[in-house]
Amino acid sequence: MSSHREAPEISKDPVADSTDLYAFVSPDDKNTVTLIANYIPLEAPDGGPNFYEFGDDVLYEIHIDNDGDGDADISYQFRFSTVNNIPASFLYNDGPITALTAPSPTSTWNRQQTYSLTRVDHEQHNRWGRGAISTPLGSGLLSPPCNIGPLSTPNYAGLAATAVHKVGHGPFSASVFAGQRAEGFYVDLGAVFDLGDLRPFGQLHAGAAAAGLLSGMPGVNSTADVNVHSLALQVPISQLTRKSASSYTDPAAVIGVWTTASRQRARVDAKDGGEHTWVGPWHQVSRLGNPLVNELIIGIGDKNRWNHQSPTADGTEFLKYFAQPLLAQLLPSLYPGVFPKLAAYNAVATNTRPDLEAILLTGIPAGIVPGFTNYGGSVKADMLRLNTAIAPATTPSNLGLLGGDLAGYPNGRRVFDDVATIELRAVAGATLALVDKSYTPDGAAGLVTFGLTSGGSDLTALGTEKYLPAFPYLGTPYSGYSNPSKTPVSVAP
């Protein structure tokens, strides 16, 4: 998965587990950037009575590097607070939830969350020299309930729309939403983690004969019909870049984005079942920039540690994983004869993957892809790099840059980008020739796919994803009562 349950430690702490990160110039408001960080993987929509929620004990952050040094210049911090309006009831709600109202003992909505949003500007001149300046943008902001069903949360889409808040203070403003959404990432987990037996090319796999694999089979969207919890912001570009960019080639146009979750250092469980005690400074337990990095690039022995580090560590202690990724070594073995040029390239021990380092760690310099760059500087750090001076595409491709769409991944990431296929093709060598002119990619490198779309123009993953045209873009969460994966059409409302 993009980053769902991607490391042993965080897989046991879903509330703090970042799953996907998106950053794109808003297609319906081109002066703004939309940032979305998802948490809590694979929510079963009918998972009551204790439905999913953010952690009061977690510090959620979305960071922006706007000068290319790999360190955060701006951080948006989310902190949550949860109340039981009806402590004597075991139910999530005692009646229909038809409006977002502040927590109250008279509410029919029992388990309710509010949150605060703060912007932190790092390395600013302040009265002690240099430090951080924090600006509270909002407090007591209302999260929507989970989508329970037609009796509990009627007109869910309309209800959730009222959870988009306009916040601001002084020179800073934003639209913000924090709550449940439909999972927007799509991938065939059953295939990729079964030794990479991609269904469209099953018969080419080394194990095809033994397992009876077929070719031409469509992929299975493993993350269909589940929900996540999203932290979504829409911020004017001018509030994120270090200065106004003169053109797309101006380094000031590029921002690097990543998300982290942090917990306090120590927890003491309550002896009597009451509230646990958290104490000590916050320390990072989850990190996510580009999709699939910790999932498919970092070795399992380093995954926990990777989650605790800042992005600049990717250019030092984790660089070996990017320079010679194991997945690129495995592909020729899993698909004998399909990737001979990649196999030959891998056979030279000193060969590294400068294309993957550019895509994942520095951004792509100007002069490689006509009309495009998202190079922010030479510091190697895993961040989503978005060139904010490149306008949204009028006819987008889910293959992003590989599909000729300069506004798509790896130029930031949009909700519909087929990042699993894009990264698989890149690892297979499709992008290596961009930076190593002596290399000719295997024909298969540009064809491999998980089989989850009908083509580059399919923005619905074969109808399994239902995105919104406006903020927060990720779709209405699936209802517990009428989740399409479990509810026959005949009994769905």
Added chain:
Amino acid sequence: MDTSDRGTEPAQLSEGWFGSLSRRAFLRRGTLTAATVTVIGAVPGLPTLLAGGASEAPAVETGVTETEAGAGALSEPLLAHVTDLSTGEITLFRGEQEIVVRNPALARQIFSAARP
């Protein structure tokens, strides 16, 4: 006071300033990992012990003032983690702060008190 605090708690945020210790500096710091004995909660007299022991083994970062040491009740959780009995290194977690002290006598006292 020099701490490893990221300074992110809302009450602090509302003040608008963090001072000179930035988040960047925090992220580049190392962390302590050793674990021997942990003492949890409000330890009667611990602030006094800390202050008193400082002369025997100078503290690395005590962060404790006489005013605080003389305070009666704790207003927030305090957790002491004896990380190295031989050097007397004790990590104190209080609120959102992490303070490291070296006090062999205190470490031995805690260890002794924690014996079954």
